[in-house]
Amino acid sequence: RAADAVAAAAACGADGGGGLHAHVVLEFALGLVGGAVRRLPPSAARSPETLGLLDPMLPLLARCVRARHADVAVGALKVLQPLVGLPLPGLRSAAPAAGKAVASLLRAAPSASHPAALEALRLLGAMLRGCEAYQPTTTQARCVCLSLSDFLPILQSLPSPPFVILGK
DSSP: OHHHHHHHHHHHHTTSOOTTTTTHHHHHHHHHHHHHHHHOOOOHSSHHHHHHHHHTTHHHHHHHHHOOSSHHHHHHHHHHHTTTTTTTTTTTHHHHHHHHHHHHHHHHHHTTTTHHHEEEHHHHHHHHHOOOOOOOOOOOOOOHHHHHHHHHHHHHSSSHHHHHHHOO
């Protein structure tokens, strides 16, 4: 199962521990889970069985956002985006950690056009729109506001306007 693969790979490689190529396994597992989540019909995504499978993955995904490999962080951001709008019980405890990791990732992004920075902004917008449990701290809000001047030209070139991406 893809969820088991993410759990096993995250346990050995998300924080830099594990084998030399654990990040490759983790990136592959995140791709599997991301594809499965994106293909879920809305009715199946809200079923108790599916929510029960997705909920334990939230802390692992938040941990993967802090990974030192950009491909792992981007994969985790892509998986988390559709999950923040679902009624997952673990979202209340995972949202602050994910928000903190996203703000940290935005500060560390090498440029505004870096895929990690763009995915971080998309997840931030999804969290602001669809996750009641996420309340950004003053520091996180300040970080996002200060970095928006760097991201504004990139956001304006995207197909959807910035206010749609950022939400509230």
